[in-house]
Structures are given as C-alpha cells and as structure tokens.
Amino acid sequence: MGCGFLAFIALTSNPFARLPQPPSDGNGLNPILQDPGLAIHPPFLYLGYVGFSMAFSFAVAALIDGKVDACWARWVRPWVLAAWCFLTIGITLGSAWAYYTLGWGGWWFWDPVENASFMPWIAGTALLHSALVVERRNALVSWTILLAILTFSLSLVGTFLVRSGVLTSVHAFALDPARGVFILALILIATGGALTLYAIRAPHLKYGAPFALVSRESGLTVNNVLLCTAAATVFLGTFYPLFVDMMGSDKISVGPPYYNRTFVPIMIPVLLVMVIGPMLKWKRDNIQAALGRLKYPALVSVFTAILVLVLTFGRNAFAAAFMAVAIWLVAGSLAALAYRTRLGAVPLATTLRLARTTPRAFYGLVIAHAGMGIAVAGITGMTSWATEKIEMLRPGQSLELSGYNLRLRSVGNVAGPNYDAERGTFDVTRNGRFVGQMSSERRFYPVRQQQTTAAGIRTNLISNLYVAIGEPDGNGAWAVRFYYHPFMPWVWIGTLTMALGGFVSLSDRRLRVGVPQRILRECRFAVPAE
Amino acid sequence: MNMILRMSGCRVLLGMLVVLAVFSSFAHAVTPDEVLQDPALEMRARTISQLLRCVVCQNQSIDDSNAPLAHDLRVIVRERLVSGDTDKQAIDFIVHRYGNFVLLNPPMQLDTLALWGGPALFLLIAAIGFGRYLRRRSTEQATETPAALTTIEQERIAELLIRRNST
Amino acid sequence: MGRVVSLTPVLLFILLAFGLGFSLTNDPSKMPSLLIDKAVPAFALASLDEDGRGFPSADLRGKVSLLNVFASWCPGCRAEHPMLMRLAEKGRLSIYGINWKDSSRAGERWLKANQSPYARVGFDENGRVGIDLGVTGVPETFVIDRSGRVRYRHAGPLTEDVWHEIFEPLLARLQDGSS
Numbered sequence: 001m002g003c004g005f006l007a008f009i010a011l012t013s014n015p016f017a018r019l020p021q022p023p024s025d026g027n028g029l030n031p032i033l034q035d036p037g038l039a040i041h042p043p044f045l046y047l048g049y050v051g052f053s054m055a056f057s058f059a060v061a062a063l064i065d066g067k068v069d070a071c072w073a074r075w076v077r078p079w080v081l082a083a084w085c086f087l088t089i090g091i092t093l094g095s096a097w098a099y100y101t102l103g104w105g106g107w108w109f110w111d112p113v114e115n116a117s118f119m120p121w122i123a124g125t126a127l128l129h130s131a132l133v134v135e136r137r138n139a140l141v142s143w144t145i146l147l148a149i150l151t152f153s154l155s156l157v158g159t160f161l162v163r164s165g166v167l168t169s170v171h172a173f174a175l176d177p178a179r180g181v182f183i184l185a186l187i188l189i190a191t192g193g194a195l196t197l198y199a200i201r202a203p204h205l206k207y208g209a210p211f212a213l214v215s216r217e218s219g220l221t222v223n224n225v226l227l228c229t230a231a232a233t234v235f236l237g238t239f240y241p242l243f244v245d246m247m248g249s250d251k252i253s254v255g256p257p258y259y260n261r262t263f264v265p266i267m268i269p270v271l272l273v274m275v276i277g278p279m280l281k282w283k284r285d286n287i288q289a290a291l292g293r294l295k296y297p298a299l300v301s302v303f304t305a306i307l308v309l310v311l312t313f314g315r316n317a318f319a320a321a322f323m324a325v326a327i328w329l330v331a332g333s334l335a336a337l338a339y340r341t342r343l344g345a346v347p348l349a350t351t352l353r354l355a356r357t358t359p360r361a362f363y364g365l366v367i368a369h370a371g372m373g374i375a376v377a378g379i380t381g382m383t384s385w386a387t388e389k390i391e392m393l394r395p396g397q398s399l400e401l402s403g404y405n406l407r408l409r410s411v412g413n414v415a416g417p418n419y420d421a422e423r424g425t426f427d428v429t430r431n432g433r434f435v436g437q438m439s440s441e442r443r444f445y446p447v448r449q450q451q452t453t454a455a456g457i458r459t460n461l462i463s464n465l466y467v468a469i470g471e472p473d474g475n476g477a478w479a480v481r482f483y484y485h486p487f488m489p490w491v492w493i494g495t496l497t498m499a500l501g502g503f504v505s506l507s508d509r510r511l512r513v514g515v516p517q518r519i520l521r522e523c524r525f526a527v528p529a530e
Numbered sequence: 531m532n533m534i535l536r537m538s539g540c541r542v543l544l545g546m547l548v549v550l551a552v553f554s555s556f557a558h559a560v561t562p563d564e565v566l567q568d569p570a571l572e573m574r575a576r577t578i579s580q581l582l583r584c585v586v587c588q589n590q591s592i593d594d595s596n597a598p599l600a601h602d603l604r605v606i607v608r609e610r611l612v613s614g615d616t617d618k619q620a621i622d623f624i625v626h627r628y629g630n631f632v633l634l635n636p637p638m639q640l641d642t643l644a645l646w647g648g649p650a651l652f653l654l655i656a657a658i659g660f661g662r663y664l665r666r667r668s669t670e671q672a673t674e675t676p677a678a679l680t681t682i683e684q685e686r687i688a689e690l691l692i693r694r695n696s697t
Numbered sequence: 698m699g700r701v702v703s704l705t706p707v708l709l710f711i712l713l714a715f716g717l718g719f720s721l722t723n724d725p726s727k728m729p730s731l732l733i734d735k736a737v738p739a740f741a742l743a744s745l746d747e748d749g750r751g752f753p754s755a756d757l758r759g760k761v762s763l764l765n766v767f768a769s770w771c772p773g774c775r776a777e778h779p780m781l782m783r784l785a786e787k788g789r790l791s792i793y794g795i796n797w798k799d800s801s802r803a804g805e806r807w808l809k810a811n812q813s814p815y816a817r818v819g820f821d822e823n824g825r826v827g828i829d830l831g832v833t834g835v836p837e838t839f840v841i842d843r844s845g846r847v848r849y850r851h852a853g854p855l856t857e858d859v860w861h862e863i864f865e866p867l868l869a870r871l872q873d874g875s876s
Contacts, residue, residue, distance in 0.1 A: 069680045111589050146706060153710075157717075166720040168588050177721045184721070188714055195707035202703040213664055221663075225656040233649040240636075240645045242720050250641060251728060253583050255591070255634025262649040392562045470561065479562050585728060585833050598798070599833060602824050627831045629731050 001053055004186045012179045031419070031445050031452045037097035045090030045117055049155035051083020052124060056152035059145045060194050063201040068145060073135035076148070078506060080131060084124045085502035091117050092495040100457055105386065105466050105483050107491060110259045112167040115238040116158030119231050123151040126227040129220050136282060137217055139210070142202045143224070149198060153191040154231070159183055166242060212284040219277035223270060230266045234259070271325050271376065274369055275332030279339060293339050297331035319384035322376060329373025333366045360508040368501025375494025381463075381487025388484070392477040402484040405429045406438075406467060411478060419443040421454070424469040424478060428458065440469040464488045559596040559604075566608055575608045578617055582607070582624055583632045591634055730831055730839075730850035737764070737845050738829040742819030745796050745804050752793070752819030758845040761871045762791040763838055765815070765855075766827060768799045769807035771835040777854035778811055785814035790868065794818040797827045797835055840864065842871045 009015070058076045062068045094117065099107045108114065127147045133140040161167060164180025211217040237254045244252050275297060279290045291298075305324035312319065338344070340362065341354040389401045398407035411424045421441040428435040438456035445452070455468040463486040470479030560579075566572040579593035584600040592600040592607075603624060610620040624632055636642045679687070732738070741753045757764065765781060767774040785792050794815035796804040801820050808818070821827055830839070833852065840849040849867055851859060 067680065069682065071680075071682055106594065109589065142703070150706075160717065164721060166717070166723065180721045181718075184714065184717055187717075191710055192707065192714065195710050199700075199703045199707045203700055218664070221660060225660050229649065229652040229656050232652045236645060236648045239716075240642075242723070243716055244641055246716070246719055246723055248641060251629060251631040252636050252642060253631055253634050254636050254645065255581075255583065257581060257635035258645070262646075266649060266653070390560055390562050390565055481560075599824075602828060606825075606828065627731065627828060628833075629729065629831075631728060 001186075001190065004189075008179070008182050008186070012182050031443070031448060031450050032101055034418075035097070035101060037093065037101065041090060041093040041097055043090075044086050044093060048083050048085075048087025048090050048117075048124075049120065049152075049158070051079060051086060052120060052148075052152040052155055054079035054083070055127060055148040056190075056194065059148035060197060062145060063194075063197045066201060066204055068134065068141045068205055070135045070138055073131045073144070077128070077131050077135065080124065080128050080148075081502055081506050084121070084128055085499045085506070087117070087121050087124060088495055088499040088502065091121060092492050092499070095495075096492050099488075100455060105388075105464075105485050105488070107382075107488070110237070110254075110256045111169050112238050113158075113162050113169045115234050116154075116161045119234050119238075120151050120154040120158060122227050122231040122234070123147060123154055126224045126231070127151050129227075130224045133217050133220050137211060139217055140221060140224070142198075142205045145202065145205070146198060147224075147228075149191065149194045153187065153194075154235075156183065156187045156190060160187060161238075167238070211282070214280065214285050214287045214290070216277060216280040216282045216285070219273055219280050222273055223277060226266060226270045226273075230263055230270070233262050233266060237262070268325070271329060271372070274372065275328055275336075278333070278336040278365060278369070294332060294335060297328055297335045300331045301325070301328040316384050319380055322380040326373045326377035326380060329376060330370045333369040333373070336369075337362070337366045361505045364501045364503075364505025364508070366501070367504055368498045371494050371497025371499075371501055373494070374490050374497055378487045378490030378492075378494055382485055382491065385486045386484065386488075388481065390479065390481045392473055393480045394477045397477075399480070399482060401482050403430055404435070404465060404482075404484065406480070406482045408478070408480060409437075411469070411472075414441065416443065418447065419445045422469070422472075424480070426456070426467055426480075428465060438465065438467050440467050442469055442471075459489055461489045461493070462487065559592075559594055559600060561601070564601070564604055564608065566612065568612075571608070571611050574617060575604070575611055578607050578611075578620055579604055581621065581634050583634050585628055585632060728833065728852070730847070732831060732839075732847040732850065734846060734848070737839075737841055737847055738826075740819070740826045740829065742795065742821055742826060745794075745801060745808070745818040745820045750817075752795075752817045754845070756817060757793065757841045759843060760791055761843060761868060762793055762816075762841050764793050764795065764830075764841055765839075766795045766797050766830070766832050766835055766837045768797050768835045769803040770799065773854040774836045775811075777836055777856070778814070780855050780857070780860065781814040782812060789872075791816045795826060796820050797832065798822070798824045840867055840871070 055076055058072065058079070062072055091114075094114070095107045098109070099105065127144065130140045130144045130147055134144050160180060160183040162169075163183060164177060166177075166180065237258050240254055241252055244250060275294065276290060279293050301324040304327040305320045308320040308323045309317070337355075337358075340358060341351045343351050346354075387402050389399050391399045393399065393408040395408050395410050398405050400406075405428070407427045407429070409425045409427055411422060414421045414423045421443040423439055423441045426438045426440070428438060436458055438458050440456040441454040443452050443454055444450075453468050453470065455466055458465040463484065466483040466485055468481045470481065472478045560576070566575060576593060580591045582592045582603065584590045584592045584595035584597055584603075586597050586599050587595045590600075592603045607620050607624070610623055611617075615623070621633070630637055630639075636645055638646060737754050737757055739754045741751060744750055744752045763784075781792060784790055792814050794813070794817070796818055798821070801822070804818075804820065808815075819826070824832075830837075831850075836854055838851045838855050839847050842848050848871065849863065851863070855864075
C-alpha cells in the first residue's frame with residue numbers, strides 16, 4: 001500500500017514538477033485554506049484511514065492463514081480503536097472548520113467528500129464492536145473479516161472520490177481524472193484481491209460458540225447490522241447521482257433531505273440499543289431483567305421529553321424525542337457503570353473497590369456512549385432551535401435576536417498580511433447587561449482576486465453567537481447577519497468525548513502486548529475484554 | 531485567537547469563555563433586501579431555498595450560496611410565493627427550467643426507486659440474514675460437537691502435559 | 698449457500714469498480730438543457746440599442762439561427778467573439794444576441810468596440826429571460842430551428858472544435874429542410 005501511494009504522488013501529483021511559467025508572486029493559497037485547520041484536519045483523517053489499513057492487513061493475513069481466533073481479535077482491536085479515535089477527531093475538526101470557514105453555521109452538508117470520511121467511520125465503529133464478539137465468543141468471524149476489508153476499502157474509495165472529480169463537492173480543490181484512474185487501480189488490486197481471497201477462504205473459517213437471541217453478542221450483532229445498513233445508505237446516496245448520470249440523460253441531486261429521511265431513522269434503533277447492549281450478559285440473558293436494570297435511565301428520558309415539550313410549548317415533538325434519546329444515552333451509560341459496580345446493592349466500599357478493578361475498557365465504553373449522547377443533544381438543539389436575523393445596520397443601530405441585542409459600533413478598514421478588509425465591531429448585550437464584543441470582516445485577497453467574509457463567533461460552550469458582515473448599501477449601512485446557535489458546541493464536545501472514550505479504552509492494560517517471545521503462549525483469551 | 535476567561539457573576543451557567551474568533555468564511559447568502567415582509571412567506575421561501583441546489587456552485591443550496599445566480603433564484607422563489615404559488619408550484623417553476631438536478635430532495639420517480647427503496651431493502655436483507663444466522667446457530671447448538679482446538683490451544687495443552695509429566 | 702454468500706462481496710465490488718471507472722469519463726458539472734426539442738420560451742426583450750423595435754422571441758422563427766447569451770464582463774465571450782464574427786460575415790446564419798445581467802451602456806460600448814455579429818440584440822438586465830432559458834452562466838449558445846424550437850445548447854465559449862464536431866453537422870441537417 002505504501003508503495004502504491006508513493007507511486008501515486010510521484011507519478012500523478014508530483015509536487016516537484018516544474019511550471020513552464022512560474023507566477024512572480026506565487027499563486028497564493030485559496031483563502032479558505034489559509035487557516036490552521038489545514039494543518040491538523042487532514043492529518044487526523046489520514047491517521048484514521050491509514051490506521052484501518054492495519055485491520056485490513058490483519059484480515060488478509062487471517063484469510064491467507066485460514067484461521068481467525070480470539071488472539072487475532074485481541075491483536076486487531078487496538079489498531080482499529082486507535083484508527084477510529086483519530087478518524088473521529090478528524091471528522092470533528094472538519095465539521096468545526098466548516099462551521100467557521102465555509103459556513104453560515106453549517107457544520108454538516110452530506111457533501112460527497114464528507115460522506116467519504118463518514119462511511120469508513122461507520123464501518124469502523126461496526127468493526128470495533130464485532131471484533132469484540134470474535135474476541136469473546138469467537139463468533140461473527142467471517143463477518144468481522146469482511147468488515148475489516150470493507151472499512152479500509154471505503155477509505156480508499158473516499159480517496160478516489162476526493163481526488164478524481166467524479167462528483168461535485170465543496171472539497172473540490174485538486175481534481176484530475178488521471179489521479180482517479182491511478183487510485184481506482186489501487187482499489188482494484190487491494191480490495192479486489194482481498195475480496196477474492198475472502199470468497200475463496202471464508203467458507204473454511206470455523207464457527208464459534210452459539211448465542212441466544214437475547215444476549216450481548218446479539219446486541220452487538222444488531223448494532224453491526226444497523227450500522228452497516230446506515231453505511232450502505234450513505235453510500236447509496238453519495239454514488240446514486242453518478243450512476244443515474246451515466247445511465248440516462250437525467251441528472252439528479254441527493255442532498256440533506258434524503259439523508260434526513262433515511263439515515264436518521266436507521267440510527268434511532270442504534271442509539272436505543274447502545275444502552276441496552278452493555279446491560280446484557282454474554283451468551284444468554286433475559287430481556288425483562290436487562291430492561292429492568294434500565295429503569296432509571298428510562299424514567300429520566302421520559303421526564304426529559306416531557307420537560308422539553310413543556311418548555312417549548314409542545315411545538316417540537318421531534319426535539320423532545322431526540323433530547324430524550326440523548327439523555328437515555330448518557331444516563332444509560334452511567335447506569336451500566338452503576339450496575340457493574342453494583343451501586344446500591346452492596347456497601348459503598350465494595351462499589352468503590354469494584355470501580356477500581358473495572359477494566360479501563362469499560363470506562364471507555366461509558367465515556368464513548370455518553371459522548372454520543374452529548375453529540376445527539378447538540379445536533380437536536382442546533383437543528384431545532386437555531387435562529388437568525390438579517391438586517392441592514394448603520395453604525396449605532398442594533399438588532400434583537402433570541403434575547404440578545406447586537407449593536408454595530410463601527411466599520412473601519414483594516415489591512416491584513418495578504419488581504420484588505422472592512423471590519424465591523426459589534427457589542428452584544430443581553431437584558432441590558434454587556435455580554436461581549438464581536439467583530440467580522442469582509443476580506444479581499446488581491447493575489448487570488450477572491451473575497452471572503454470572516455465571521456465573528458462567541459461561545460460559552462453551551463451555545464454560540466455568530467455574526468457576519470456583508471455588503472454595504474452605499475448609504476452608510478451594511479448588511480449584517482446574526483445567528484444564535486444553541487447547543488452547537490455540544491456536537492463537537494460530544495464527538496471528542498467519544499474519541500476520549502476510545503483512547504481510555506486503548507489505555508487498558510490488557511490490550512498492551514508484552515515482550516514478543518511470550519505472546520504466542522500467553523494470549524489471554526481466558527480473560528477477554530468487555 | 532484571543533481567549534479571555536471571564537466569570538459573569540451571578541449566572542448559573544459555566545464561566546463565559548470568550549472566544550473572539552475572526553475566521554475566514556463565506557457568509558450566509560440571503561441579503562436584507564431579499565427578505566420578505568410577511569414572515570410566514572419568508573419562512574416558506576427559506577425552506578424552499580434550502581431544497582434547491584445552486585447549479586453553479588459546488589454542492590450548496592441557493593439559500594447558502596452567495597453566487598449571483600443563487601440570488602436571482604432566491605428572488606424568483608419569493609416572487610412566485612408572493613404571487614400566490616404553492617410551495618410545489620414555486621419549486622416546479624425552477625425545476626421546469628433547470629431540471630431535477632436542482633432538487634436536493636431527490637424526486638420520487640422511476641430512476642430513483644432504487645435510491646428511496648434501497649435503505650429499506652438493505653434493512654430487510656440484513657434482518658433476514660440475521661434471522662437465518664440465529665436460526666442456524668440454534669439448530670447447530672442442538673447438534674454441535676465441540677469446536678476443534680485452535681493451534682494455540684493445542685500448544686498450551688502440549689505445554690501443560692509436558693509440565694505435568696515432568697513433575 | 699456459504700459459497701454464494703462469500704462470492705457476493707467480490708461480485709458487487711467488480712460491478713462498482715466498473716461503474717467508478719466509467720464515471721471517470723463523465724463530467725459532473727455538465728448540465729443538459731431542458732429546452733432541447735422544445736419551443737424557445739416566449740420573451741419580449743428591449744433591444745440593446747433602444748431602437749424601439751425590441752427583440753421578441755417571434756423573431757427567431759422562420760429560419761435556422763443561433764441565440765448567443767453574452768455579457769461585457771465575460772472573458773469567455775471575448776474569446777469566442779472572433780468566431781462569431783466570422784460566422785456572421787459568411788452570412789449564411791443569423792446570430793441573435795442577449796446581453797445578460799449587464800448594464801446597457803457597458804453592453805453597447807462593448808459591441809461598438811468589438812463589432813457586433815448579431816442581427817438583433819436583446820437586453821436582459823435582471824436575467825429573467827436567461828433563467829427561462831435555463832442559463833447558468835455566460836457564454837451560452839443555442840441552436841434554434843425554423844419552427845422556433847431549441848435543438849442544441851452549448852455552455853461555454855464556442856470553439857472551432859465544438860463548431861466542427863457538433864454545430865456544423867447539426868446546422869447542415871436543419872438547413873437542408875429535414876427537421
């Protein structure tokens with residue numbers, strides 16, 4: 001793989017190729033990319049993509065070898081976990097960067113390139129969870145192998161999408177069908193080869209221990225099934241316009257409305273089962289007993305739904321339902337911890353002792369699942385209750401939005417390092433009390449002949465205020481756009497918490513491999529991870 | 531990026547974290563002169579605009595794009611609404627001129643059957659597969675002989691036997 | 698059954714790979730015109746030089762013609778201009794123009810400075826007629842047949858290649874009377 005990509009750079013994207021007529025002042029960098037985000041967002045993404053190549057290699061090795069067992073899963077899991085953590089962070093950074101750079105408060109557009117990073121993430125999440133079943137019960141083996149191959153393949157297909165120019169996207173920065181051909185060749189060799197190997201060898205892989213319909217394995221399998229359906233849906237939506245375009249003369253678009261109607265309904269059961277799963281015992285459990293352990297989270301969720309309905313005068317049932325799901329996730333994850341440490345059923349000292357001996361992987365689970373809940377709350381809040389106002393303001397004038405008062409203090413000219421700008425400064429007050437100052441600029445980059453608007457953002461980690469100055473009307477007034485984004489920071493706090501949970505899991509001692517000679521003999525599948 | 535931590539006295543919320551951030555962006559596109567007087571109509575116009583693609587942009591709706599054509603289309607949508615069109619009629623007006631490509635919500639037609647039916651089909655296949663897997667497992671459970679030992683397990687047993695035989 | 702199930706992924710992948718391969722030959726930004734084989738949407742533009750006659754869409758009927766949408770601020774229009782002049786001078790084809798989203802002064806000045814290949818020029822200040830034509834940018838050129846129906850739409854400057862490969866054969870067919 002390494003050779004393949006080095007060849008790719010050398011042959012189709014040579015950064016050292018000479019230009020026949022170099023521009024005297026350089027070409028300048030696209031103003032959107034003139035940002036620290038460019039230095040951190042791609043590396044994290046690629047740590048994720050490339051990390052999954054380890055799982056891919058492990059899977060191919062297992063197929064060649066002809067056996068997959070708990071040892072294999074124990075080896076694979078840290079790599080998948082690490083890759084998943086980095087990919088989570090990478091996607092979060094992309095979303096936050098889009099929020100303040102490409103946006104008007106937009107943080108996810110179901111853009112093909114965004115989907116290209118999201119699909120491996122979903123598949124990686126499924127892989128993470130099915131590897132657990134392989135490790136613990138030696139079941140779902142051939143499915144996990146397939147998933148390992150597919151996750152990395154989705155990363156490759158994502159690279160293809162970004163570089164080849166076959167789909168229009170806001171990420172379209174350096175496109176070239178020649179690059180597309182090269183990457184497609186890479187994909188054919190890697191994925192085609194792996195899947196052919198799978199077709200030949202998979203039927204020889206042995207089954208493991210069976211499990212009942214209600215069990216943790218079953219919960220994990222349901223998780224897998226739903227996540228893969230979700231990934232397939234995103235894939236369908238992303239590539240469908242392409243295939244319709246090639247088939248007939250009609251050209252269609254698949255935008256956010258499609259994903260809202262298909263992806264979201266598929267994810268709802270995932271979010272619900274996320275809490276029930278950790279409460280189930282391995283091999284066989286009783287559904288009533290499991291749900292009984294979730295009494296308190298269920299009560300708190302219902303209470304949240306009612307609270308939201310009351311506070312919003314019953315106007316938004318969806319928001320109430322999803323906020324309840326968010327609380328369900330957080331409360332349910334904490335309940336899993338409480339159940340494991342037998343909180344309330346044994347003396348506090350025993351609970352604390354159990355808490356100390358609980359493996360870090362379990363804490364990772366709790367933190368990651370709770371993080372998902374925070375993210376869901378953020379997404380719900382943002383989509384339900386975001387407000388905005390657009391007005392022409394003269395210096396000294398103000399506008400009101402959601403209890404905040406924004407006053408334009410002054411507009412002046414500012415010179416930046418490679419741009420000229422018009423900057424507006426604003427005062428924000430709430431109920432008469434001064435909240436803070438914000439500023440926004442309209443920048444013109446002479447080298448690229450491009451104009452951008454720099455927005456001002458103010459956050460208290462629970463909600464954001466967002467202001468952008470627009471064109472002047474020639475009469476001393478400027479167009480001002482003011483947004484109130486409640487719960488927006490929670491989207492990223494939630495996803496970063498998920499990554500944190502992953503890192504906590506990664507620090508579990510049992511995942512650390514000891515001195516090489518001892519490994520073959522001491523593969524501790526007698527003490528599996530949770 | 532300036533980060534000034536300020537405690538705002540009596541508020542119950544977390545300490546106000548001031549992030550006066552001035553970042554590059556393309557701002558949201560609706561200009562004040564486009565906004566309709568009637569808030570209900572304006573709401574409809576915004577919703578419709580978010581469903582229509584800006585055809586000269588890279589994957590944005592006309593509500594989000596500040597391209598001149600997007601501006602023209604936003605104004606047209608508002609004009610149609612003001613003149614009494616329903617949402618569907620306003621959208622059809624644009625689709626009539628630019629095709630299904632402008633619809634960010636793909637239409638329900640013959641060549642999008644697979645698109646809209648796909649997810650449900652995937653779920654169905656997945657559910658059937660899962661059901662069959664479980665059923666196969668439970669019948670196997672009744673007739674199952676213990677799985678063969680893995681190589682590692684065999685090695686361990688050999689080791690243990692050697693150790694036992696040597697003590 | 699196990700064998701079939703294991704074969705499915707690689708088979709699906711081969712299909713996908715073919716699809717992706719073909720897609721590389723596809724340009725995602727090209728939009729087909731909805732007006733092909735339909736009548737030119739009716740319009741009545743003021744003429745650019747304000748001679749009082751105006752430029753109604755009815756003028757496009759009765760002969761095979763080109764309808765060229767242009768603007769003074771558009772570099773592509775400047776690039777295709779010599780081509781249009783050559784076509785106009787040959788005299789076998791009527792070329793009509795629409796000055797799109799421009800100021801009439803700038804449009805007139807541009808035509809005076811660069812000579813006009815157009816039989817008539819309409820002035821579409823707010824771009825509405827352009828939208829009725831499905832125009833997304835300038836320049837765009839439409840081929841209109843005798844009955845006033847649109848037969849082809851080319852987005853972008855009219856180059857020699859495009860002319861020889863697409864326009865010439867099409868116009869020959871239309872002008873011979875077969876429609």
